[in-house]
Amino acid sequence: MTEHILRMSGITKTFPGVKALQNVNLSVRRGEIHAICGENGAGKSTLMKVLSGVYPHGDYEGEIIFEGRKCEFGGIRDSEHAGIVIIHQELALSPQLSIAENIFLGNERARRGLIDWNRTNFEAAELMKRVGLRENPTTPISDIGVGKQQLVEIAKALSKEVKLLILDEPTAALNDDDSAHLLDLLRGLRDEGITCVIISHKLNEVTAIADSVTIIRDGQTIETLDMASDHVTEDRIISGMVGRALDNRFPPHEPTIGEEVLRIEDWTVYSPSQPGRKVVDGAALTLRRGEIVGLAGLMGAGRTELAMSVFGRAYGVHISGKIFKDGKPIEVRNVQDAIRHGIAYATEDRKRYGLNLIEDIKRNISAAGLTGLSRRGWVNENEEYQVAERFHKSMNIKAPSVESIVGKLSGGNQQKVVLSKWILTEPDVLILDEPTRGIDVGAKYEIYTIINRLADQGKAVLVISSELPELLGLCDRIYTLSEGRITGEVPRADATQESLMYLMTKGQEK
Amino acid sequence: MTTLTVGRASVPTKYLPVLVTGCLFLAMFVAGGIRYEGFASGQVILNVFIDNAFLLVVAVGMTFVILTGGIDLSVGSVVALSTMISASLMAGPGWPPYLVIPLVLVIGSGLGLVMGYIVHAFDIQPFIVTLAGMFLARGLCYTIGTESIPIEDPTFTAFAQARLDLFADMWISPSVIVAVVVVLAAVYVLHYTRLGRAVYATGGSEQSALLMGLPVARTKITVYTISGFCSALGGVLLSFYMLSGYGLHAVGMELDAIAAVVIGGTLLTGGSGFLLGTVLGVLVLGLIQTIISFEGTLSSWWTKIFIGMLLFAFILLQRLFSARSRR
Numbered sequence: 046m047t048e049h050i051l052r053m054s055g056i057t058k059t060f061p062g063v064k065a066l067q068n069v070n071l072s073v074r075r076g077e078i079h080a081i082c083g084e085n086g087a088g089k090s091t092l093m094k095v096l097s098g099v100y101p102h103g104d105y106e107g108e109i110i111f112e113g114r115k116c117e118f119g120g121i122r123d124s125e126h127a128g129i130v131i132i133h134q135e136l137a138l139s140p141q142l143s144i145a146e147n148i149f150l151g152n153e154r155a156r157r158g159l160i161d162w163n164r165t166n167f168e169a170a171e172l173m174k175r176v177g178l179r180e181n182p183t184t185p186i187s188d189i190g191v192g193k194q195q196l197v198e199i200a201k202a203l204s205k206e207v208k209l210l211i212l213d214e215p216t217a218a219l220n221d222d223d224s225a226h227l228l229d230l231l232r233g234l235r236d237e238g239i240t241c242v243i244i245s246h247k248l249n250e251v252t253a254i255a256d257s258v259t260i261i262r263d264g265q266t267i268e269t270l271d272m273a274s275d276h277v278t279e280d281r282i283i284s285g286m287v288g289r290a291l292d293n294r295f296p297p298h299e300p301t302i303g304e305e306v307l308r309i310e311d312w313t314v315y316s317p318s319q320p321g322r323k324v325v326d327g328a329a330l331t332l333r334r335g336e337i338v339g340l341a342g343l344m345g346a347g348r349t350e351l352a353m354s355v356f357g358r359a360y361g362v363h364i365s366g367k368i369f370k371d372g373k374p375i376e377v378r379n380v381q382d383a384i385r386h387g388i389a390y391a392t393e394d395r396k397r398y399g400l401n402l403i404e405d406i407k408r409n410i411s412a413a414g415l416t417g418l419s420r421r422g423w424v425n426e427n428e429e430y431q432v433a434e435r436f437h438k439s440m441n442i443k444a445p446s447v448e449s450i451v452g453k454l455s456g457g458n459q460q461k462v463v464l465s466k467w468i469l470t471e472p473d474v475l476i477l478d479e480p481t482r483g484i485d486v487g488a489k490y491e492i493y494t495i496i497n498r499l500a501d502q503g504k505a506v507l508v509i510s511s512e513l514p515e516l517l518g519l520c521d522r523i524y525t526l527s528e529g530r531i532t533g534e535v536p537r538a539d540a541t542q543e544s545l546m547y548l549m550t551k552g553q554e555k
Numbered sequence: 556m557t558t559l560t561v562g563r564a565s566v567p568t569k570y571l572p573v574l575v576t577g578c579l580f581l582a583m584f585v586a587g588g589i590r591y592e593g594f595a596s597g598q599v600i601l602n603v604f605i606d607n608a609f610l611l612v613v614a615v616g617m618t619f620v621i622l623t624g625g626i627d628l629s630v631g632s633v634v635a636l637s638t639m640i641s642a643s644l645m646a647g648p649g650w651p652p653y654l655v656i657p658l659v660l661v662i663g664s665g666l667g668l669v670m671g672y673i674v675h676a677f678d679i680q681p682f683i684v685t686l687a688g689m690f691l692a693r694g695l696c697y698t699i700g701t702e703s704i705p706i707e708d709p710t711f712t713a714f715a716q717a718r719l720d721l722f723a724d725m726w727i728s729p730s731v732i733v734a735v736v737v738v739l740a741a742v743y744v745l746h747y748t749r750l751g752r753a754v755y756a757t758g759g760s761e762q763s764a765l766l767m768g769l770p771v772a773r774t775k776i777t778v779y780t781i782s783g784f785c786s787a788l789g790g791v792l793l794s795f796y797m798l799s800g801y802g803l804h805a806v807g808m809e810l811d812a813i814a815a816v817v818i819g820g821t822l823l824t825g826g827s828g829f830l831l832g833t834v835l836g837v838l839v840l841g842l843i844q845t846i847i848s849f850e851g852t853l854s855s856w857w858t859k860i861f862i863g864m865l866l867f868a869f870i871l872l873q874r875l876f877s878a879r880s881r882r
Binding site: 356357359379380381383384390392397398399400401402404408411412413415416419422423424426450466 | 569747748749750751752755756759760762763764765766767768769770822826827
C-alpha cells in the first residue's frame with residue numbers, strides 16, 4: 046500500500062442553518078492526481094477551503110493529517126507554509142503587476158528589505174520554464190490570456206515549494222488547447238512528485254488524468270474510486286454524483302401547453318472579458334405557453350450567460366442570433382425592450398442584481414413596472430401601495446408591512462419580492478435563474494407552487510437550476526447545456542438524473 | 556430590526572438620521588437661546604435662511620447627485636462662474652437681468668449635462684470628472700476678469716435688497732422664496748416621480764437598477780444637469796447677496812454642500828436620504844455660524860472646527876446604521 050500524503054477524517058462544517066459538510070473523509074496518496082467530483086453545491090469547494098485554512102481550525106470539526114502530522118491551520122499562510130497551495134477558480138493575481146512580481150508576491154526575493162530584481166526575474170524565468178510559459182517575466186498580467194494566467198498561478202505555487210497543489214475548476218474558463226496544455230503540465234508535476242487535487246466538472250478530463258476520484262454528494266463522501274483498478278468510466282462517476290431518490294418535494298401539476306411564445310435561434314454570445322471566447326455557441330430553444338422548461342448545465346456551461354444575453358443583452362458582446370416572439374422576429378436591444386416584449390429575468394444573484402436591499406418591499410416590487418403605475422412621470426403612490434399589498438398577500442411574503450426593508454427579509458421572502466416585481470410587468474416569458482438558491486425547503490415548495498401557478502396562467506417559464514431533482518420535479522421539458530452548446534432536449538417522461546448528467550458533461554464533438 | 560423605539564413611538568431606521576439632525580438643530584437653538592440674549596427669535600432662524608439661501612439651492616442639486624452614489628465637486632466653481640457672468644454682462648454690455656439670469660442657468664445646466672454625459676459614456680468616476688469641471692469653471696472666471704465686478708443694475712439691486720415682511724416684525728429676502736420653491740420642487744421630483752425612483756434605485760444598486768430596466772444612464776446624466784442648474788441658480792442668489800461677481804466667490808462651497816448633505820443623513824454611497832435632511836443640514840451649518848457670531852470672541856474658523864467634528868460624528872453614525880442593517 047502506498048503512503049498517504051493527506052488524510053482528512055470526519056470533517057463537518059456548518060454554516061448558519063446549513064450543514065455544508067457532514068463527516069467527510071478524504072485520503073490522498075503521495076504523488077497522485079486525485080479528482081473530487083460532485084454536483085454544484087455538493088461541498089467540494091467548502092472542503093478545499095477547510096483544507097487550505099480559509100476556514101481556520103476550530104471553525105469545523107474533524108481532523109487533518111498532512112505528511113503524517115496533525116494540522117491545525119489558522120489561515121492560508123499556515124497551510125502554505127506546510128506546502129498546501131490552493132488555486133481558486135477566480136485567479137488571485139494583481140493585473141497591473143508583472144508576471145515575476147506576481148509569482149513572488151508576498152514572498153519577495155529581497156536583500157535587506159530591498160527587492161533583488163535580477164534574482165526575481167531570473168528565478169521567475171526558471172519557474173516559467175517549468176510550467177511551459179513562454180513570456181517575458183516583466184510582462185504585466187493583464188497582457189496575457191487566462192490560460193497563461195493559470196500557469197502563472199501554478200508557477201507561483203511552485204515558488205512556494207508546494208507539496209500538495211489544489212486546483213478548483215482549473216479548466217472551466219480555458220479553451221481546449223489551454224486545457225490540454227494544463228493537463229499535460231499536471232501530469233509532469235505528478236512525475237516530479239507533486240501531489241495534485243483537482244476539482245472538475247469535466248468528467249472526460251477527470252477520467253483522462255486522475256489516478257483516483259472521490260465523489261461528494263450533499264456534503265457527504267460517497268466513495269473513493271481507484272481509476273485503474275476499478276475501471277472507472279464517466280457513467281460510473283455520474284451515478285455516484287446523482288444517486289439520490291426523489292421524494293415529495295414538488296407540488297403536483299398538470300400542464301396545459303399552448304402554442305409557441307418565444308423561440309431563440311442560432312444564439313451566439315462572446316465573453317466580454319476574454320475576447321474571442323464563445324460562452325454561448327449556436328444555442329436554439331423554444332418556449333410554449335403554459336409550459337415549464339428546464340435548462341440544466343454545470344457551472345460555467347453558459348446558462349446565466351444565455352439567459353442574460355436574451356434578456357436585453359444584459360451580458361456579453363458580439364451577440365448574434367434571432368429571437369421570435371409569438372412567431373414574429375423581435376429586436377431586443379436593451380432591458381427596457383425585453384420588458385416591453387414581455388420577457389422577465391429573475392437573476393441567480395438576487396442580492397447583487399435583483400434587489401435594492403436598502404429600499405422597502407413596496408418600491409422593489411414597483412421598480413420594473415413603474416411605467417404602469419405612473420402617468421406622465423408622476424408615480425401614483427396609492428396604487429403602488431395597493432399593488433404591493435396585493436402581492437404581500439397573494440405571494441405570502443412574510444414581513445410586517447410592505448414598508449419593511451428588503452435586505453432584512455429571508456432568502457425565500459426576498460425571492461417572492463423578486464417574482465412579484467416581474468409578475469407586475471405582466472410578462473409572457475419568465476426566465477428564473479436558480480429560483481430556489483439559498484432558500485430553505487419549506488419556502489422552496491412555495492416558490493414551486495408560484496411557478497406552477499404562473500404556467501397555469503399561460504405564461505412560459507424557463508427555469509435554470511443546478512439541482513437536477515428540482516428540474517425533474519418541476520419541468521415539463523429540459524434542455525441541457527454544455528460548454529455553451531445545447532446538447533440535448535429531453536421530455537420529463539424520458540429524463541433521469543443520469544441521462545441529464547451525461548448530456549451536461551458531454552464535451553464538444555470535433 | 557427595522558424600527559427603533561423612541562419613547563413609545565417607533566421610528567423606521569431610515570428616518571433616524573434626519574431625526575437626529577432635527578434634534579441637533581433644536582438642541583443648538585435652545586442652547587443658543589439660553590446662552591445669548593435675543594437669540595431665541597424667529598428672525599434668527601430666518602436670517603440663517605437668508606444668509607444661506609444659495610447654499611441651500613446648491614445642496615439640493617448635490618443631494619440628487621449623492622443619492623445616485625455620485626459626487627459633484629464642480630458646484631462651487633459653477634457658482635462663482637455664474638456670479639462672474641451675471642456681473643460682467645450687466646456691467647459691460649448692460650444686458651438686462653431677465654436675459655442674463657436665464658442665460659446663466661442654461662450655461663450651468665449645460666456644464667452639468669456635459670459632466671454627466673462624460674461620467675456615463677466613458678464610465679469615469681464622477682470624482683475625477685467633476686474635479687476637472689471644478690478647475691475648468693474656476694479658470695473660466697478669470698478669463699472674464701481677475702477683479703471683483705460690482706453689480707449696479709437697478710432692477711437687480713432692487714430685487715436683491717427687497718425685504719418681504721412677514722408677521723411680527725419678521726422678514727425674509729426674495730432669495731429665500733426661490734430656495735424654498737427649489738426645495739419643494741425637488742422634494743416633489745424625488746418622492747413622487749419615476750425620475751425620483753430611478754435616482755434612489757441607481758444609488759441603492761446600480762446593477763439591480765439596470766436589470767430592472769430602469770433608465771440608469773438617463774438618470775445619471777439628469778442628476779448632474781440638475782446639480783449644474785442648481786449651482787447656476789445658487790450663483791444668481793449669491794450675486795443678489797454679494798451684489799458682485801468675483802472669481803474667488805464660493806471657494807470651497809462644494810465641500811459645504813457635501814457636508815450639509817451628509818449631516819442631513821444622506822448616505823455617501825447613495826440610495827438613502829431625504830431632502831428634508833439636506834435642509835436641516837444647511838440650517839445646522841448656518842446656525843453654527845450664527846452661534847459663533849453671537850459668541851463674539853471666537854474667530855470664524857471655529858465654524859470649520861465644529862463642522863469638522865459634526866461630520867465625523869455623522870459619518871460614524873451612518874457606519875453604525877449600515878453595519879447593523881447588514882446583520
